[in-house]
Amino acid sequence: MAIAGAISQLAGLLGDRLVTSGAVLDQHGQNETYYPLTPPDAVGFPETTEEISAILKICNAETCPVVPYGAASSLEGQHLCTSGGISLDMGRMSNILKINAEDLNVVVQPGITRIRLNEELRATGLFFPIDPGADASIGGMAATRASGTTAVRYGTMRENILALEAVMADGTIIRTGSHARKSSTGYDLTHLLIGSEGTLGIITEVTLRLQGIPEAIKAATCRFASVEDAVNCVILTIQSGLPMARIELLDEMMVRGFNKYSGAGLPEEPHLFLEFHGTQAGVEEQSATFEEIAADYGAKGWETADTTEARNALWAMRHKSHYASAALGAGGHIWPTDVCVPISRLAEAVLQAQRDAVRLGLTSTIVGHVGDGNFHAGLSVDPNDPDEMARAEEFTSALAETALRLGGTVSGEHGVGLGKQKFMTAEHGPALAYMRAIKAGFDPSNILNPGKMLPAAN
Amino acid sequence: MAIAGAISQLAGLLGDRLVTSGAVLDQHGQNETYYPLTPPDAVGFPETTEEISAILKICNAETCPVVPYGAASSLEGQHLCTSGGISLDMGRMSNILKINAEDLNVVVQPGITRIRLNEELRATGLFFPIDPGADASIGGMAATRASGTTAVRYGTMRENILALEAVMADGTIIRTGSHARKSSTGYDLTHLLIGSEGTLGIITEVTLRLQGIPEAIKAATCRFASVEDAVNCVILTIQSGLPMARIELLDEMMVRGFNKYSGAGLPEEPHLFLEFHGTQAGVEEQSATFEEIAADYGAKGWETADTTEARNALWAMRHKSHYASAALGAGGHIWPTDVCVPISRLAEAVLQAQRDAVRLGLTSTIVGHVGDGNFHAGLSVDPNDPDEMARAEEFTSALAETALRLGGTVSGEHGVGLGKQKFMTAEHGPALAYMRAIKAGFDPSNILNPGKMLPAAN
Structure with missing residues (x-):
């Protein structure tokens, strides 16, 4: 009615x-x-x-x-x-409204996707760094607090939005933030809307910080005898303060998926995919420092992707991990889940996830933005197999519990939506009541994306 | 009663x-x-x-x-x-609760001050970078969204807090965030509490991100024939993507204040105080690039502070700007105000502030974290001179209006408190109602720092 x-x-x-x-x-x-x-x-x-x-x-x-x-x-x-x-x-609100090159920002409508945005920015020498893999819309990326492969260097959407325009439940149009790089005035409604998954307001305009395209970019790959060696290499790299632009882990199953889906022809061992940004000298210095650290963990097969084409091919393959994971199983579907843990607990979390997949008889890849402590398990499932789906759900719950036990979060970048609501009480405890108070104050009739993020109160 | x-x-x-x-x-x-x-x-x-x-x-x-x-x-x-x-x-809750060196974070109670925190951290090779000048408490810095000289490189409190514990108005204890570096689960209560000036909850524990102490640090100073040259040098430096650790502007009045208060013996011209962080090679590369840019704006008197002692002396002097500004006038008091504007409008804002001070017959210094577009005017006032106080208030209003006209904010780091409430409607417009809704939901009896930040509704 x-x-x-x-x-x-x-x-x-x-x-x-x-x-x-x-x-x-x-x-x-x-x-x-x-x-x-x-x-x-x-x-x-x-x-x-x-x-x-x-x-x-x-x-x-x-x-x-x-x-x-x-x-x-x-x-x-x-x-x-x-x-x-x-x-x-x-989709019809996908224009760039203003490129403020001199202030390193751009004002866009929410429907523009990140790839088109970067195409339009190319002539300015600037780029928008956040790269979640999919060609997501900027509004959606803001609403889910997206991040991806470059967050280890440039931060997530949280750190890269200066200002928002949003329409609130009753139709009120508000503006949050400003074009200044910081402010100490008022409650931080910008960050409140980022990651609110459409439940507090509809984002209608986003002012994004931009970065200068680095003078030099170098990508590289190497592999390790074990996931533990690869992860420990990542941990020491981050602890050393090396400003990695990308540092991605692929476990042996993920590599197998790429071989099957993309014909990658890689040895089926855990890999790190890397990228360094900086001046020419800086990139070489970073790369050499990383190689030294990696050697201590037995890294082998060091290969660099020096040309733009080689780099693009590497990341294009990486960005197909979703489909490559799906290709490994008979069901053809993927149940993707992600968690994020303190970097010191990363090896423990990844190894536990691999053990859980074996225990539950599931085909799962591990791939992740490990410099942030964030990784994905990609479960190959058949939605018509209720037993497999039940085991996938059990895996997801076990992984969430592992993340919380290690001081982390049940999602580093996918968000809550429908699937992670059941962990919200465990993660947020009494704070959940204050999230509900905000929702009730902003959207008293509960029309904005109802049934998402916040579990029903008991 | x-x-x-x-x-x-x-x-x-x-x-x-x-x-x-x-x-x-x-x-x-x-x-x-x-x-x-x-x-x-x-x-x-x-x-x-x-x-x-x-x-x-x-x-x-x-x-x-x-x-x-x-x-x-x-x-x-x-x-x-x-x-x-x-x-x-x-003051009795000022302990370090846990140093997680391997995760580059530390858990502290709110009463610890930033200088003591860094003293305690020294042996770990890590440091907490945010430096607002005063030896502020970490809880206060979180509550006011503080920043300071190093925010251009390391961000403000907004970017450097992973998690909080807070006690809410009715005594409920909540925890926000986690020890993971990012999360996509739930409304961002951490950022809502940061900068809430004690009006939403009492911060009782703060998990701070730490940085590795740079391999090399180099400080330097130079001066310019005009404020406009100095600011334009800053603008181009930031636009070039040079990762400045500090880039501080002092106008000629501020230099005069340091000469009077600290016997600095500096030529009374606009200065930039700089710091570079990185590897030895990186610092030299940054410094050389900066010198090239500065030369285009007629920089002179390039001096470096290579030793720790020389650097500390430089920044100790800089941090006394409050008292040095006060020393310039007969009244002995300082009315400090700050704004933040998009970097491209910085010269316009600074020059307007200087003109307004002259027009209103006020003694004012300009000093600021100009790499962020943030600067301070320090008005030397006598609180017992109502006419001078009225002119100081007029100056502050004019500066706030300038900042808003240029797309900025009425405070980059001091916050709202009592003095900036009158600008909240102009800056936030309809968004202010949503701030009030949060306050009403979190603190319905209005016991938490009442009368601060949010102006009374009409």
């Missing part, structure tokens, strides 16, 4: 930019992982912030759920309309 | 650690700047988080204001009990 009432008013507002055809609903109900198809009741294609404000006024009055939709690359079902309602497709 | 009732119960709880003697009240009612003496009704000296929880339960039931007190170095009256009530002196 409420949803139907909202749809009829939204049709008046948006005309043919409110769509209820089955194909479009199905497209917006899909996801990259194991969650079932969850079509919304309608898809809206807004073109301006003011239009989103009008949409939210209608939906708030009608108590109709609204879920923002970017590139649909979220991995915990964040963009799925599990309570029905409106999927708000930001 | 309510305050008296709370004090009598707190006396039962704390015994002789609840103090109402005039000297102690006066000590806790003082401040470094122009706000009048504002003694609290009582001062509590808690020793544990659980004790603070018990204190807040009493004060919440009695609606008695509670204001945390660290090193009293705040510059906008944040620690003053302007509504009466209890000053909560954190």
